[in-house]
Amino acid sequence: MTIIIISLLLLASLLPHLTFTAHVNVGIVDGTQAKPHSKPYMVSLQTYEKREHICGGFLISDEFVLTAAQCRNGYEILVVVGAHDLGYSKSVIRVKSYISHPDYIPSTFQNDIMLLRLEKKVELNDNVRLISLPKKGEDVEAGILCNVAGWGATRDGPQSYLLMEAYTTTKPQTDCQLKWESKFFPSQMICANGSGGSCSRDSGGPLVCENTAVGVTSFGDPDRCNSPDRPNVYTKISPYRQWIDEQMTC
Incomplete structure (x- = not known):
């Protein structure tokens, strides 16, 4: 009886941790929970x-x-x-x-x-x-580590109530064109890919590079969020x- 009581007490002490872990593993694909209010924009x-x-x-x-x-x-x-x-x-x-x-x-x-x-x-x-915006004609270079955030869906799960974030790297325009072919317009778009990325209902959020919003989340592979074969695409802000x-x- 004593062993059962001790086991129940241990389980009760772990419940908050288990609940928290299950709660944060949602949102931007393969991302992590953003520090609360670290992205006040x-x-x-x-x-x-x-x-x-x-x-x-x-x-x-x-x-x-x-x-x-x-x-x-x-x-x-x-x-x-x-x-x-x-x-x-x-x-x-x-x-x-x-x-x-x-x-x-x-x-x-x-x-x-x-x-x-x-x-x-x-x-x-x-x-x-x-959040600041780039100047007209000020383009972001390829190979820059950037950040995306949102309350969108996971690849196989629901949307998140907590703000999630992921890091992604801008790709050369030639790579974007190769991956997306006629769907990619270099003068208007940027693409990026990383270990995590945007998914459903993350559209409209910013692609933030060096504390500047350089892009607006637009679209990605409809069959797989953050697909390694088709980088996420963002509307380039500087031309606008x-x-x-x-x-x-x-």
Whole structure:
């Protein structure tokens, strides 16, 4: 009887650890849980009716979020700022206007970029910050270690309530073209691959290299997230700087 009681007590002491481990092994494919609020520029885009996470995004001013044009998809979107665990209460802001790039082509993901003007300005603090963008014509080189984050799905599992992250390396444009052929547009896109990467519902989040958001998560292999054969593709931000600046000053 004494042995049974001791065994039960040991099991009870391990339960929090087991629960935590099971909880964090989700999200970005082969990634790890981000340190809470270490990416204060990240936002979750959610449907107005069901409060369901559909995409990522990132704050580039106290009034604008940058994301992928594909995330609109007819939804009325709510923007959640300052979050790490989507299961807890957080600041939610409605979108005043959706500004998709006028040349966005859904079938090819060309010009897959969109600005969201928020209904009210966010209050910047330790958990809510902006991220810088590259200058016009300032391209990221191949071989740079970068970071992606999101609340998206695993390869075989559900989406994550915790913000996950992974490291990925930018590839030469010739490699991207070889892997994706006619689906890759070098003037508009970057590709990257690593031990972990983006998956479903991570679209719209930033590709961050050297503390700068250089790309917007756009698409990957539809049959396998973070496929070694087809690197994830990101909309290159630098060619759109003039368009972004013009929209933000309208």
